Amino acid sequence: MIISSGRSRIRSTVVVLAAAALAVGGAVSVVAESTTAEAAAGDIVLAASTVEDEGADCPVSPPGSLPTGSRLPDPFRKFDGTRITSKADWRCRRAETRELAERYVYGDKPAKPATVTGTVSSSNITVNVSQNGRSASFSAGVQLPSGTGPFPAVIVLGGFGADTATIRSAGAAVISYDPLAVGREGTPRNNKQGAFYSIYGNTSSTGLLMAWAWGVSRIIDVIQQSGGNVLRMDVGVTGCSRYGKGAFTAGVFDQRVALTMPIESGSAGVPAFRAIAGESGAQPLSSAYGEQPWLGDAFSSYTGNPNGLPVDTHQMVGMVAPRGLFIMENPHVDWLASRSGSVAALGGAEIYKALGAGENISYWSDVQDGTHCASRTEWRTPLQQNIQKFLLKTGNAAGVFRISSRKAGNLAEWRDWTTPTLADGPTTPPTTPPTSGPTTPPATPPTVAPTTTPPAGGAGCTASVTTNQWTGGFVATVRVTAGSSAVSGWTVALTLPAGSSVTNSWNVNRSGTSGAVQFSNVGYNGSIAAGQSTEFGFQGSGTGSGLSPTCTAR
Template sequence: MVVESGARRRYPALLCLLAMACGAAPHATMAAGGDGLEDARAPYASAHENEGMDCATSPPATAVQANLPDPFAGPDGTRIAAREQWRCQRQQTLRTLEDQVYGRKGTAPDSVTGNVYPDRIDVTVDYRGRRETFSAVLHLPDGPGPHPAIVVVGGIGGIDPRLLASEGVARIDYLPTAIGAETGSGRARRGAFFDLYGDEVRSTGTLMAWAWGISRLLDVIAQSDQRLLRADAVAVAGCSRFGKGALAAGAFDQRVALTMPIESGSGGVPVWRGVAGTGAQPPHSAYGEQPWLGDAFGAFAEAVDTLATDQHQVVGLVAPRGLLVLDNPHIDWLGARAGHLGALAGAEIYRALGAAGNLGYHSAVADPKHCAWRGEWDAPARDAIRRHLRQAGADDLSIIASDTDSVRLEDHRDWDTPPLR
């Protein structure tokens, strides 16, 4: 087992992260067990889906980059020097990822309405004279609300419901294929997202469609009276292809407090530039198997070194909010080596923002079964839930890789991490 980073300590201090700089709401403090000290809580989720909408963006650079692209540099090579610049740097990255990897999320709907019931969440979305509706199943824990919640993409696979119940977390079972259907290698676009937006998003991939649906669930939760669910404490998780969708949802909506992609494979946390020769699913296969990725990615599927971004920058879109990556080193196709590299590179963004303890990675597990919950994940998952959903004292999250799939970030980058002031 290799522990790469993330010191274990109680009550992490995350001071001076400005809301404008990091897209987080103001911090709160809580008394720590009887010693009179106060704990600077991890950043709350934002109240807004995307806080950088007013930032100008430029077309991405087109040069070949063998190593991982610099997440702190713009298309012209200029690097940010202050945390307050991250908001617009994040927006530049977001737009580039839409243009080259995922496709557009679509403009804001004209209206989103719905209700949160004890057993379900109903959503109605109107856009330019068209209307789509969908629902998600809600499982409430014991006790009075409002509860933190976790949206489980594709159902319960990969998540231990006993852990959620013991932490008082509600579970929202979300069926993403009703929003963006998996239509195979033909890449046809079907589902509520595509029916609503039509040609506007015809080249967008289903991962973004799934993320859009989660954003609409968050709209309804935020509009509710919040007697059942807390809008500022919603997580998203999923395993395998649904882990890819969970990462996209957390990356493209700053209201998600905690993102937990599990065994996400190519198109998830693993960097594209790290999968070659490892037995992981090749980029052209991930592109062709299902319409998960946007059509524009087809131009890069055989030449990922021409991408202006890589998946460590999707990880960076989540920063400084909570992110716990759970991986499986026993199945080569899942790309745990490239996943470890994606986490290490993404962790540099967290470190630059003063939030290193908010990102965790864990692949040191014994059970090889795909999408099985492991006991080794109990402790980091509890820490992540307590830290980011309950705003309670918890250990820093750590990066812990299996011995067989650990890598060195320094072998894959030619940039350093700036001391953002």
């Protein structure tokens, strides 16, 4: 059953990380100071991406046997059994986690369809998608705040989420998204309905939560393509109850979402699968799976055996890192499994901490009103602070964990792994073509041998490019090398051949998609020691021949 009532409202603030063991009496309140490692991480603190999935190029091949057990899986242990050692390693470890989450929990989230078009106005967003001869459309309402745009925006699922009046008064627009238009409830698993299933088939094994998340991504596509006259690419997402499950899934699987705010999401949302079975009164996994086709079809094998899952929701919490995440829960309604929610949040906070972004996650279940999806005064100020920090970029409020003593989880009971100290430093992404994205390379090796363009000089740094070409597309790997002195930031400029365009990029910020394109460092790869190198990559359509990058140091 779904608990319904009350108005949806609430939420959010960004921020902090958490202690493993919790006190028994009173609310647990932990406010963390920025550590030296976090301060050194610099720009990683507010790092939302310009692409849906930064790890699309990572080689992901799960072994035949994956670790399982009653404890939460080690989020830092790779498929090959080794643990990551640097912050740069997280990108492809996150891709491994994504693979497990899709395969065992939610179902597949397809890459951006071949065609996504639409419009953005001061009152409405239209979305039109087509793929393999199938088309679908849906729309969302827009309410702007006062003032002069363009504005950041919060996508509110189903009318139940953070308080829209507070969102607008803080300076962000509200996008009212009806997820049921994309994935309809009340349908059997073998006859799913809605825009997603019109494209990918009504027998798709992908559950409604992932379909709803796909719809959020298509709204973001349209905003991204609109030119930023009305809305800009600083986007948050929120929802309560079933829509809290959907908001959480949307933030997990789209790295362009700068601020994720799930409210009282319950089973199939934030709460750890392994912990739910032992939490008195919590909605059982079998009930959540059977109530609606929210979860992917494959999850049916684990409703009575969550210990057999090679992944759990603390890892999904970590997939949001280092972006803003504010989890709000209600400890007064047992069905909502908020003790298990605190376990997942504490486990995910360890990933934030390892990445130097501990101040970007908040958790708050210490509330007085027990009404489901009520408007809560406790969350109003944190909501404003999160919007200011992650969407307006005008605030720097520290995060906080406020865990109710009624439903306080203890992470120490659920893990047998430790949190590593991850090194800063450049990353070297794989040069294999991405396995998903707007253009998918063929499985066979490129028919044209890789070519390398010699470094072209710039002020303090040089850049060289290696391309793997196939019919209709290519992948380019660009190596940036510091000269005789260290650099603290860099920009690489290149001109694409006529008819070619960039469709995806990783480990870099990008300006432009065709003709003259500029790439600049992200937070964790801007500093390069003298004579040392870092790499970024991009995927393109057309030809990648004749590229001649130039590098300028900052």
